[in-house]
Amino acid sequence: MPAQRHGEQRRQPGRVQLRVRCRTERAALAGVREPALPASDRGGRIGAGRALQLLDVRERPSGARERRTRGARAPPRGALGRGFRGGGRRRDCRSLDACRRRCRSPAVGQPDARTEVNSLRALVSRLGCVAVLTALACGPSPSPEAGRAGNAVSPPIVLISIDTLRSDRLPAYGYEGVETPAIDRLAAGGVLFERAYSHVNVTLPSHASIFTGLLPSQHGVRDNAGYRLDEAVPTLAAELNRHGYATGGFVSSYVLRAGTGIGRGFEVYDDGVGFETGRQLGQIQRAGTETLAAAMDWVNEVADEPFFLFLHLYEPHAPYEPPPPFADRYGNPYDGEVAAADAVVGELIQRLEELGVYEDALVVLLSDHGEGLMDHGEMDHLILIYREVLQVPLIVKLPQGERAGERVAANAQLSDVAPAIYSVLGLKPPAETAGIDLLGLNEAQAGEPLRQIVSESVYPRIHFGWSELASIVEGDLHFIESPDPELFRLSEDPLERNNVIQEERAAARRFRAVLAEIDRTLASPVEDDPETRQRLESLGYLSGGARAAEGPLPDPKSRMGVVADLGRASRLIGSGDLEEAEAALQAVLQQEPQLVLAWQQLGDVLERRRRPKQALEAYRRAFEVSSGDATSAGLKVAELLLLEGRVAEAREHALAVVERAPMANDVLAQAALFEDDLAAAEEYLQLAIAGRGPQVAPLITKLAWLNRQDRFEESASLSDEVLAEFGARSDRGVLGHLYLYRGTALAAQGREPEAESAYREAIALRPELLGAYSSLAFLQALTGRGAEVGRTLQEMVTVNPNPGAYAEAVRALRAMNDPRSADGVLGEALRQWPEAEELRLLAGSR
Incomplete structure (x- = not known):
């Protein structure tokens, strides 16, 4: 439903005039790192030409948190904001907004008949008292639900x-x-x-x-x-x-x-x-x-x-x-x-x-x-x-x-546990x-068939493009099906060092026949969903890949050296040695170009090294070689496409994975904001917030959505709540966009010192966040500190020596009615990158 617009607060005339200029400037904003809002944006805030910053790209999709008090009904999720998860271990409500209304929430109902009967049954169990059982049997009939046991x-x-x-x-x-x-x-x-x-x-x-x-x-x-x-x-x-x-x-x-x-x-x-x-x-x-x-x-x-x-x-x-x-x-x-x-x-x-x-x-x-x-x-x-x-x-x-x-x-076997409890x-x-x-297991008697326990390993197939493995344990024998099958006698060889398959050929044939009767097909979510399959085909992801590979697949045990190399790369990533990690992953991919996991890790490393275009290609490759099954890679492709302002492509990739990755709804909400469709953004935000688990990205998108409607007080309040939930997590880079949007909300309320602190925190957390620099520059101009504007924009292009940063500086200076400085910056940029399309477009618009 359309969001209700809050009434305009009284503002100083100068602030209104500058905000109008900011709105005019938004139509030209198209920075590489922080895509712009459309020209129709009516958010009216200082430096708001970046109100749709791409959120932290390393947030992973997550399921919704399920936490209910016994007997209580889950709160409805109809309104945006419900479904938020608080930071405490046990909350009586599932949204930050709802928690503010906790004192008005209806009380949890009184225990029903089932609870009372169950409590008595528990007492009977502990006392073993036949008299009490008799009294219970002669008492009032329990409810049908209570009597199910x-x-x-x-x-x-x-x-x-x-x-x-x-x-x-x-x-x-x-x-x-x-x-x-x-x-x-x-x-x-x-x-x-x-x-x-x-x-x-x-x-x-x-x-x-x-x-x-x-x-x-x-x-x-x-x-x-x-x-x-x-x-x-x-x-x-x-x-x-x-x-x-x-x-x-x-x-x-x-x-x-x-x-x-x-x-x-x-x-x-x-x-x-x-x-x-x-x-x-x-x-x-x-x-x-x-x-x-x-x-x-x-x-x-x-x-x-x-x-x-x-x-x-x-x-x-x-x-x-x-x-x-x-x-x-x-x-x-x-x-x-x-x-x-x-x-x-x-x-x-x-x-x-x-x-x-x-x-x-x-x-x-x-x-x-x-x-x-x-x-x-x-x-x-x-x-x-x-x-x-x-x-x-x-x-x-x-x-x-x-x-x-x-x-x-x-x-x-572990599947015996539930039947035993029943x-x-x-x-x-x-x-x-x-x-x-x-509890009824006994050793098989002579002449009785031995029990067969079936196991599998499909991880090498899904993540490496190698053969899957299957296993049968029967009595003393352990058979492992693979391109190079093995069979062990466990009593004499518990460490499984001696493959006796040649001596036990008849048993091996029997085990293969048993496994062939079990449908162990890896059902791809793509194959189960015609709409997703059609979308992936249109995007070009079903023409090849690991699932479509022809011929015999590698035996995983022959590739354990590759696993060791990937482990080394992971340790390098963990220690922060990203250059060495990149080199290690490139070496692995030279040998094993179908390794989905290696492509995903490479994409992560390239992102951390602030090379988003190369990261996008690595994630694309992971999504391709998995034939669209690598959901997290597909989500990353959508996020990075949105970062480049390629909204239509980003939306298609998000739709291709949204059924398997609820966080894709966050990308779809951002895409809707790009196109000034606040109603669609609200719908996607509801879904993203409901499925966010412990991730804060959808809440940060909500800050942008609130700012777009001039709901600045709500935005600032929500940012406080998100920061409280985030707590002492070490991955504070996630909060870069939060501080950018928070600064916008605070500046619009006339809280300039707090807004400046927020912008500076955004820059500290995410130095590549161009919108934070330009927003800070606008704030400095608004508060009569023109000399600081140049220093802020100079810092932006020094820290980010790329055409996008220079283009952002040019647009900011033009919006502040300083065409001479803007032309000087543009000329310098064109001398360094004469073929940069973004700069050439700015030159043509003078």
């Missing part, structure tokens, strides 16, 4: 996932290099599965298998990025919630953010991991102690009713940086992080005991996958699927310590699951 028991359920934890690095599994008293206690009081396996070697798909009981090829989540769990797939949390459980999920990695769909079914889902741009996905994490603190706040609220707690710890995922005292206690940092994770588990157990719920609780401890640790040439876990990556710890502590100390030697509760699992009840 039937006569099933309802113990507290705690699922602990310790990311990247190898089973053979725990004392419970025979390792002597670390002490883990809490996990040892769980093993002693529970059932330990000696040979449990993950279905996949990356975090999000593995947790999707844990929650659904399905293989990745069945639930459809195949990678950490670009996939979302379909709402039609039943999940453990949703099923438990349907049967009366309070459900809370608390995660330590951005990979498991609610926007991936993994949080569905949780009434409270805390994914409040500190976000910073320019960091790799797997590095965005928080300490397990912080996650536990948030979890226990929630557990304290629901301890008197049946509850399901999912606690995810990211130790010992790389980078291995154990906190004290574990860093000093262990020479191996991976072991130190394992010990740190164990300490968090120990604190959780202690807190559950203090609440009196531990003894009755069903506690499951597992890991999503293991870690390579260079056993087969890979330090982490993204490529290969040998035993050290697939075999994981799995321990189940039953209520009242039933079956304590038991060890199960039969092969288990079994303990007496609930029927969803119709289709790949898993079976863990």
Whole structure:
């Protein structure tokens, strides 16, 4: 809906006159780094010819944060501004604007009959009192919703996932290099599965298998990025919630953010991991102690009713940086992080005991996958699927310590976890699951077929253009399908050094036949969406690429040297040695030009080195070789095209990825602002804000949108709120445009000293932000400091020695009625860049 215009404030005549000149000047603004608003802009602010600056280009797409109080209804998202996420860990409202209205918000309703019955059921479970059960049965009939669990028991359920934890690095599994008293206690009081396996070697798909009981090829989540769990797939949390459980999920990695769909079914889902741009996905994490603190706040609220707690710890995922005292206690940092994770588990157990719920609780401890640790040439876990990556710890502590100390030697899989929980509760699992009840596993009897556990690694196919891998564990045999297949006998060769495929040719043929029967096709979002496919075809991205490659694909294990080179480049980027990182990535791409990941990293490096045109080409190449599947690369192309003022192309690229990347709505909002379509900008901003998660880019775009309507007080107030939410994040370059827009809003209110400070902060954060210099120059002219105008514009062209900066200086000087100085600057620029089209156009307009 059209935005309501605020009334004009009384202004000094001189200010009105200068603002009119600024509006006239906007029609000519077309700087390379900060594209201009159209001439029809009626924002009327000093130096506002840059009101549509491209936002920080390293902000990554994110799903919406899902945080609800039990029993409360989520606030509506109809008005722009709703859907903002505050900086606190637990907020009662989901927008900054709504928080200002919190005192007028309706109170959360009183507990319903289901809550009361569930609380009583929990009490019955703890007391084991038949008399109370009889009284409950004879009492008033519960509501239909409360009765869904039937006569099933309802113990507290705690699922602990310790990311990247190898089973053979725990004392419970025979390792002597670390002490883990809490996990040892769980093993002693529970059932330990000696040979449990993950279905996949990356975090999000593995947790999707844990929650659904399905293989990745069945639930459809195949990678950490670009996939979302379909709402039609039943999940453990949703099923438990349907049967009366309070459900809370608390995660330590951005990979498991609610926007991936993994949080569905949780009434409270805390994914409040500190976000910073320019960091790799797997590095965005928080300490397990912080996650536990948030979890226990929630557990304290629901301890008197049946509850399901999912606690995810990211130790010992790389980078291995154990906190004290574990860093000093262990020479191996991976072991130190394992010990740190164990300490968090120990604190959780202690807190559950203090609440009196531990003894009755069903506690499951597992890991999503293991870690390579260079056993087969890979330090982490993204490529290969040998035993050290697939075999994981799995321990189940039953209520009242039933079956304590038991060890199960039969092969288990992570998709067995959900069926086991359903079994303990007496609930029927969803119709289709790949898993079976863990607690019923026994060794196969003579003559019985052995169980086959299927796993996969598609990361090398998606990100490197190499062959995917598949795996079957059957009894003592482990088969790995690849261009050079392998087969190992685990009992005699647990380190998998001796490939016996020639001796086991019949078994290998049988395993290949089994894998051939499983539809493991990598379903591209492009292939599933005809409209997106047509758009990508029109943009020229479906004519080739890694998916269209002909002939056999490289075997990943033969390319581990390339993985090492990419790791070196990543470390160089992390240390700030961008020149060496660029050289390393160029060398990799000489050997492997189809590497999507390398092209994306190169684009990032070139951006940081302030070479946007080359960065655009690198991202284009990544998007091309992925045949349009590299969503983040496509989003970067859209952002950089907008930076160049190529609005139509930017819009088409954003539309090509918007279904998979909600942050593309922010680019579409900026494109609408370019074309003076405030209504369309508002619609896209609503979507971008709803899906922004911890990213602030859409809020910064909203500042420009408010300024365009002369809503300067709102803009300044919102900038305060964004800064408060941003907090102490280190990636402050994101805020360059915020300070530019903030300066515009403050100057328009007559708060010139604050506006000047904002412009100077914008320049300090983003020296390439040309609009900040010209806006500061206008402010200096307005306040009678003409001598400072020249120094500011000189600084701009000195720091940014390119045609765009000189063109910006020329336009600013012309707008300030100083044509002589403008002509002098233009002449100097044309002597340096006589073919620069932007300068030639300015020369022709004199």
